[in-house]
Amino acid sequence: MSLWPIVESQYGIKIRSTTQVKDVYKVETDHATYCLKSYDFPEEEVRFITRVLSCLDEHQFTQSQKVLPAIDERAYITHEGAYYTLTNWVHGQQPKFARTSDIRRGISTLAKFHLLATGFPALEAPESRIRYSRLPGEFSDYKSLLLPHRSTGHLVELCDEALELLQQPEVLETIQQEQLNSSFIHGDYNYPNLVKDKKNTIHLIDFENTSMHVRAKDLAHILHRNSLWNAEGMLRLIEYYMRYRSMNTSELHLLLALLTAPYHVVRNIRIGGFRSAKPIIPSKDQLRKYRRELRALL
Template identity: 85%
Template sequence: MQLWPIVETGYGIRIRRATRVKDVYKIETGHAVYCLKAYDFPEEEVRFITRVLSCLDEHQFTRSQKVYPTVDQAAYLSHEGTYYTLTNWVHGQQPKFARTSDLRRGIATLAKFHLLATGFPALEAPESRIRYSRLPGELSDYKNLLLPHPRTNHLVEQCDEALELLQQPKVLEAVQQEQVNGAFIHGDYNYPNLVKDRKNTIHLIDFENTSMHVRTKDLAHILHRNCLWNAAGMLRLIEYYQRYRPMGTSELRLLLALLTAPYHVVRNLRIGGLRSAGPIIPSPGLLRRYQRELRAWL
């Protein structure tokens, strides 16, 4: 049986037009426009993603998508082994983080999201999505990717330094506190997963990488991606973030550990190998200056 009759019956809608947009479908009816997204994840992970979005809705966070239930009040439906969710379609365009104004809006939106990204019941999360304790393992994986390449050998020391920072009592305390808080993250917070509407309000979409994790993981991700090896730029954005969500010393030390790790180089190595990572590998001099400025911060 084709997908569209299943969707119409499952959600009690009449589809006028279905348009493929990247990895989702834009579903238009006579009354509304929806986003239909397919997941090849295990059902327990799809259930978790929908529960995260429902949690944000319960906390009255209006900048993430709203999950629409089926006529049977299920959060998703399945068809031929694939799970589907129906959410509202967010109209707008991707923010341009090359513009300072858009990047600052993105940082402010992240802080406002993080204020409410707590209190998720751990028992409702599958083990595969509980990741507070995975940071040391992630950094060890970084080292394994960097070691075979002579051009990235100096970044292995960065991983070792980040690992040492993660073992500091204050940092361990911050990770434990995030777990106690039931904190969760978006998991891929950057402009491709954000939409800016006509009022310049930024909305979060695509929560497929969400997990129970330390919120500084999201912040480090966007800083690495948009202020690469620019500690001064990072610190300005951290200060801006803290206007909306202040962080204590322990959490700032955890963020320092994440910023010390050469995340973006590793990310590019995974995506396209050394050819992709080459242009963003820092010289030893640039790396020393970056480290010095980060250390001076704390």
């Protein structure tokens, strides 16, 4: 049986048209526009993703998608072995983080999201999505990817420095506190997963990478992606973030560890191989300057 009659019967809607947009479907009815997304994750992880969105809704966060329950109140449906969620369609366009106004909106929205991204019912999170203790393994994986390349020795040293920073008592304390707070993150917070509406409000979409993790991970991700090897630019954005959500000294030590790790180079190697990463590998002088200026974070 086709997917669309299943969607109509399970949700009690009458579909007027459907359009595929990247990996989701835009579903038009006479009364509303929805986003239908499929997942190939285990069911417990799909349930977790929908529960994160429900948690944000319960916290009255208005800038993430809302899950439309099926007629039987389930947060997702199944069809031919796949799981599907139906959420509201967010109208707008991707923000352009090359613009100061848009990157600031993105940073302030992240801070406001993080203020509410705690208190998730810990027993409802599958073990595969509890990732507080995974940072050392992530940084070690970075080393493994960089070691085969002769021009990345200084980045391997950067991984070692990041691993040492993770072992600082204040960093370990922060990670433990984030777990006690049941903090969670978006997991891929950057312009492809953000939509700016006509009122210039930023909305978060696509929570498929959400997990129980330290909130500094989201912040480090957007800083690596948009201020690469530019410590002064990072510090300005961190200061702007802290206008909306303060961070204590221990949290800043953790953020320093995350910003020290050469995430963006590793990301490019994974996506397009070493040739893709080569243009963004810093020189040793550039890296020394970055590390020196980044220390001002503390």
